[in-house]
Amino acid sequence: MSSHDDETPFDVYREDVDRPLSRLFREYAPGRLGWFSVGMLANFVARMASLVPPLLLGVAIDAVFIGESPYALPLVPDAWLPTETMDQFWFTIAAIAISFLVVALFTWIYGVTANLFAHDVMHAVRVDCFQKMQRLDTAFFDEKQTGEVMAVLNNDTQNLEMFLDNALMNSARLLVMVGGITAVLFYLNWQLAFVTLFAVPAMVLFTLWFMRVVEPRYVRQRSAVGRMNTRLENAISGIGLTKTTSSESYETERVRDSSRNLFERTMAVLKLSYLYRPGMELLAGLAFAATFLVGGLWLATDTAPGPLTGTLSVGDFVVFLMLTQRIVDPLAEVSNIVDQYQNAKASSERVFGLMDIPVHVDDPEDPVDIVPVEGRVTYDDVTFSYDDTAARRNATATETAFEETVLENISFEAAPGETVAFVGPTGAGKSTVLKLLLRLYDAQEGTVRIDGHDVREVALADLRSAVGYVSQDTFLFDGTIADNVRYGHFEADDETVREAAEAAQAHEFIVDLPEGYDTRVGERGVKLSGGQRQRIALARAVLADPEILILDEATSAVDTKTELQIQRSIDRLTEDRTTLTIAHRLSTVKDADTILVLEDGEIVERGTHEGLLAAQDRYATLWAAQAGDRESAAETLIDGDD
Ligand SMILES: Nc1ncnc2c1ncn2[C@@H]1O[C@H](COP(=O)(O)OP(=O)(O)OP(=O)(O)O)[C@@H](O)[C@H]1O
Numbered sequence: 001m002s003s004h005d006d007e008t009p010f011d012v013y014r015e016d017v018d019r020p021l022s023r024l025f026r027e028y029a030p031g032r033l034g035w036f037s038v039g040m041l042a043n044f045v046a047r048m049a050s051l052v053p054p055l056l057l058g059v060a061i062d063a064v065f066i067g068e069s070p071y072a073l074p075l076v077p078d079a080w081l082p083t084e085t086m087d088q089f090w091f092t093i094a095a096i097a098i099s100f101l102v103v104a105l106f107t108w109i110y111g112v113t114a115n116l117f118a119h120d121v122m123h124a125v126r127v128d129c130f131q132k133m134q135r136l137d138t139a140f141f142d143e144k145q146t147g148e149v150m151a152v153l154n155n156d157t158q159n160l161e162m163f164l165d166n167a168l169m170n171s172a173r174l175l176v177m178v179g180g181i182t183a184v185l186f187y188l189n190w191q192l193a194f195v196t197l198f199a200v201p202a203m204v205l206f207t208l209w210f211m212r213v214v215e216p217r218y219v220r221q222r223s224a225v226g227r228m229n230t231r232l233e234n235a236i237s238g239i240g241l242t243k244t245t246s247s248e249s250y251e252t253e254r255v256r257d258s259s260r261n262l263f264e265r266t267m268a269v270l271k272l273s274y275l276y277r278p279g280m281e282l283l284a285g286l287a288f289a290a291t292f293l294v295g296g297l298w299l300a301t302d303t304a305p306g307p308l309t310g311t312l313s314v315g316d317f318v319v320f321l322m323l324t325q326r327i328v329d330p331l332a333e334v335s336n337i338v339d340q341y342q343n344a345k346a347s348s349e350r351v352f353g354l355m356d357i358p359v360h361v362d363d364p365e366d367p368v369d370i371v372p373v374e375g376r377v378t379y380d381d382v383t384f385s386y387d388d389t390a391a392r393r394n395a396t397a398t399e400t401a402f403e404e405t406v407l408e409n410i411s412f413e414a415a416p417g418e419t420v421a422f423v424g425p426t427g428a429g430k431s432t433v434l435k436l437l438l439r440l441y442d443a444q445e446g447t448v449r450i451d452g453h454d455v456r457e458v459a460l461a462d463l464r465s466a467v468g469y470v471s472q473d474t475f476l477f478d479g480t481i482a483d484n485v486r487y488g489h490f491e492a493d494d495e496t497v498r499e500a501a502e503a504a505q506a507h508e509f510i511v512d513l514p515e516g517y518d519t520r521v522g523e524r525g526v527k528l529s530g531g532q533r534q535r536i537a538l539a540r541a542v543l544a545d546p547e548i549l550i551l552d553e554a555t556s557a558v559d560t561k562t563e564l565q566i567q568r569s570i571d572r573l574t575e576d577r578t579t580l581t582i583a584h585r586l587s588t589v590k591d592a593d594t595i596l597v598l599e600d601g602e603i604v605e606r607g608t609h610e611g612l613l614a615a616q617d618r619y620a621t622l623w624a625a626q627a628g629d630r631e632s633a634a635e636t637l638i639d640g641d642d
Contacts, residue, residue: 013353020348039114046106047176052099054322062315118165138440156347163344177330199287224262284328367459373547375416375578382446419579421589424598468546474537482517504539505565551581
């Protein structure tokens with residue numbers, strides 16, 4: 001019946017969450033209990049008031065219209081009630097009108113307060129989850145798809161909201177209505193009440209049966225929804241590939257299959273769930289008919305039928321018939337309530353599962369102060385594997401993957417202001433080396449140091465403001481060019497943004513854009529070329545002015561002319577700061593103070609450009625290749641890739 005049976009990537013963390021719903025209340029209800037209690041109370045008053053009009057009608061029939069019995073109301077002293085027939089009539093009308101007003105007013109109060117409570121909890125949970133999600137290790141995001149994390153932030157918080165304002169309040173309504181109606185019927189005529197109320201246990205049993213039968217169908221439907229969403233997500237992100245390979249009909253077919261599957265499974269659920277409501281109505285109808293039969297005979301023959309004894313008034317009979325109708329609605333909610341309860345339980349498990357995921361790359365308890373940063377970077381015998389990070393988190397790492405070492409015994413030092421360049425075949429581990437400096441991951445062995453301090457002893461914010469990172473794939477947020485340049489230094493004024501863009505050779509193309517610095521870049525910056533995006537990223541780095549700069553193939557996406565421009569801005573940018581750079585075009589790194597040649601995670605050669613050329617080994621081969629010997633280049637690169 002609910003998504004709690006679906007496999008989710010958070011299962012590993014969910015298992016340890018203890019009593020998630022009571023934890024939800026413990027952590028989020030305090031401070032909001034006012035709204036919650038007002039909501040509950042208003043709900044109670046509104047439901048009770050809704051029972052008053054039928055009761056008044058019953059009394060009026062007996063006392064005013066038939067004149068059989070005195071005008072008396074339960075819980076109201078007789079002295080307060082009028083004695084004249086017409087006064088009683090008007091009094092009844094007024095009291096009925098007031099009851100309806102009370103119902104309307106309190107239903108409104110209940111709706112507003114219950115929703116305030118539920119939405120406020122949802123808001124707090126969503127923000128907390130988001131904050132936690134931001135702190136999670138980079139390794140977490142390597143394994144999880146964006147959609148999966150989004151589902152927790154979106155669907156799961158929504159399920160909690162549904163539970164808090166809907167299920168919780170509906171179950172209160174259920175208790176009040178069933179309890180209230182039962183009390184009134186027993187008060188009026190306990191013998192006839194037994195006849196009427198036989199339907200309640202029957203309805204409960206019917207609901208339980210329904211839930212048991214429909215549950216597996218719900219599970220299948222939800223997994224079809226999940227598959228449909230994944231299919232659509234994939235198809236939309238791959239639209240470029242689909243177009244260029246003319247695979248539209250293939251993709252349409254795949255979506256059609258998923259959609260058809262979803263349609264069939266939804267119908268399987270609907271066929272059953274459309275049985276439920278009529279079934280409940282039928283049971284209520286039977287109760288109505290039984291009440292009518294017994295009560296009608298009682299009145300018509302003026303004697304209690306069968307084993308029953310005593311008398312029944314016309315007014316009471318009418319109240320019975322009216323209230324019998326009222327019992328269906330709250331009872332028909334039982335299946336929804338249980339469903340929402342189970343959903344909320346599973347969702348809060350996932351929410352707290354997310355919140356409880358241990359973070360390994362975190363601030364140290366007692367961080368050392370590295371400001372002002374000089375810019376000395378030291379790698380001391382660093383060994384690293386991605387999969388071990390996963391294994392430590394108890395996730396899905398396999399035994400073999402666990403052993404895959406990406407970096408082995410990496411040692412080097414960059415003195416303040418120096419440039420160290422990394423070259424080597426693709427997949428050699430160049431980017432990985434640099435990610436360790438930012439603590440996107442932590443090395444398993446060895447130490448990475450800034451100014452002699454282990455990066456793990458430095459506050460993350462200090463570390464990351466000391467190190468600027470221009471990565472392989474430049475990410476831009478949807479927003480203006482200026483917003484993107486000042487991202488991370490939001491207080492920077494327009495003048496500073498402009499200076500940074502000029503230094504990054506970006507100013508020229510920016511002012512040519514329709515709205516200059518205010519041009520919106522589109523989602524992920526799709527409206528800009530690769531080279532333009534890179535120059536914006538460089539401008540961002542210029543503006544941040546870090547002591548240490550990481551350039552990860554910053555010139556990979558541009559033509560020769562732009563490359564020259566960018567190189568010029570990079571030269572300026574790197575002049576006075578420690579720079580760790582990766583570039584496949586060796587011409588861009590030949591002036592580096594040290595060049596490290598990386599292969600299979602190991603440094604196989606190191607030295608200056610001249611020194612390495614003289615050594616006549618790998619670097620010299622690469623250099624010769626790039627200097628014009630294309631054939632040899634191809635061979636070298638292909639060998640390296642293997
Ligand atoms: N997030 C990750 N999780 C698991 N393995 C990874 C991850 N990132 C990279 N790897 C693996 O680590 C190895 C080194 O990757 P890295 O990106 O550091 O190489 P590189 O030398 O920078 O390559 P390129 O020149 O192609 O950018 C590769 O085998 C790659 O498959």
